[in-house]
Amino acid sequence: MKAMIRTGILAALMAIVSPGHAQTSATHTSAATPAHKPVAAKTDVSDRTLVKSLPGFRNGYATVNGVRLHYVVGGKGEPLVLLPGWPETWWTFHKIMPALAGHYTVIVVDLRGMGASSKPADGYDKKTMAADIHELTQSLGYDKVTIAGHDIGSAVAFAYAENYPDATDKLVMMEFPHPDDSLQTLPLLPAQGAYGDRLGSARPNLWWFAFNQVRGLPEQLLAGRARLEQDWLFHYFLVNENAVDARDRAVYARAYESAAAIRAGNAWYQAFPQDVIDNREYGQLQMPVLVMGGPAYKWMKMVVGQRAVNISAVDIENSGHFIQEEQPELVTKTMLGFLQGAGG
Structure with missing residues (x-):
């Protein structure tokens, strides 16, 4: 009898401290995702642990322009800044960072609203x-940098x-x-008939825009469930789904699991109308510009080509949207060739 009372009290306390806990746990142990929970539960995907897997790199933090930014830095030479995209973090470049760091000081930044950076x-x-990024x-003491982004x-x-x-x-x-008209x-x-669960050669339906x-x-629907949306996107956009493996997915799910993270990531898209207005005021870029694309190659070449005087464009074949993860060797080789003079 006493045991039953203790069990009842414990259950009541759990309900008070963590309402919805039982529902969340049930969601993560459902038949749809049985293979994912052990990885997320047992794998340490903190920035501290991840950066240890990249010898010569370290975490850094700086408060600039009213926000606290997290960045990872390593290597030697002239500065090369890498900027990630949605729904990922600095980790998206982990396959190309070591090779680039043999030639450059590589600085990978979690954007405003991303990962360990603040979310105003x-x-x-x-x-x-x-x-x-400029601040x-x-x-960090650099007056001039090469800047790259996905x-x-x-x-x-x-x-920038x-x-x-x-x-x-x-x-x-x-x-x-950059967003334009x-x-x-x-x-x-x-x-009609052009939409499926894999991109293939069809024009994508960008419903998440x-x-x-x-x-x-979105915060109400996805908080604690961001992995569901991310897995759909990786399935849709990757030619080789194993290119973003279980640990990678655990990293990205952790980064976007909170309501604040979802709100901030969505805000990058909600700012597109202002970005379009700003784009109308921009002029021609005089510095060497490299465009790399998988599914977006032709679009990128056309849009960026209207702004860049000195452009190199490379089609990354056999790859989906996440080219730096799916074709890291080709992306690295292409970047190094461009940065070391082939594109300039």
Whole structure:
């Protein structure tokens, strides 16, 4: 009888301290995701642990432009800044960082709202985010850097080059241009028979561009469940799904599991209308620019080519959207060839 009373009291306390705990646990142990929970539960995916797997790199933090940014730095030589995209973190570059660090001081930054960086209420337009990075590089003692980005990070890198041309040596953009007026012409619905669960050669239906515009609801739906959305995106966008493995997915799920992280990541998309307005005021880029793309190659080449005087464009074949994870050797070789003079 006493045991039953103790059990009842414990259950009541658990309900008070962690309402919904039982529901969350049931969700993560459902038949749909049995293989994922052991990895997430047993694998330490903290930045401290992850950076130990990359000899010569270390974590750093800086408060600039009103935000606290987390970055990972290593290597030697001239500065090369890498900016990640959605729904990932600095870890997206872990396969190419060691090789690049043999030639450059590599600085990989979690953007405003990403990973261990702070998540303020505003400032997610790419011009402001570029100012974050500029103040960071200045605080690290660099007057001029080469800047590279993937996805949202690519748009921020472009904004950096436009707003700080004298502080930009070369620009590398991967899989996403800076938002321009063409984004406002994207169709809401796909063509008949053109939509599936894998991208293939069809034009993507970018439904998350619209979903991420909604304020408040995505956080309620995805807090603690970001892995569901991420797994769908990786399945859709990867040619080889194993290129983003179980540990990688645990890293990204942890980074976006909170309501604050989801809100901040969505804010990058909610700022697109302002980015489009800013883009109208931008001029021609004079520094060497490298564009690399998988599914977005033709789009990137066309849009960036309208702004860049000196552009090199490379189609990363046999890859989906996450080219630095799916084809790291080719991406590294292409970047090094460009940075060491082939593109300039």
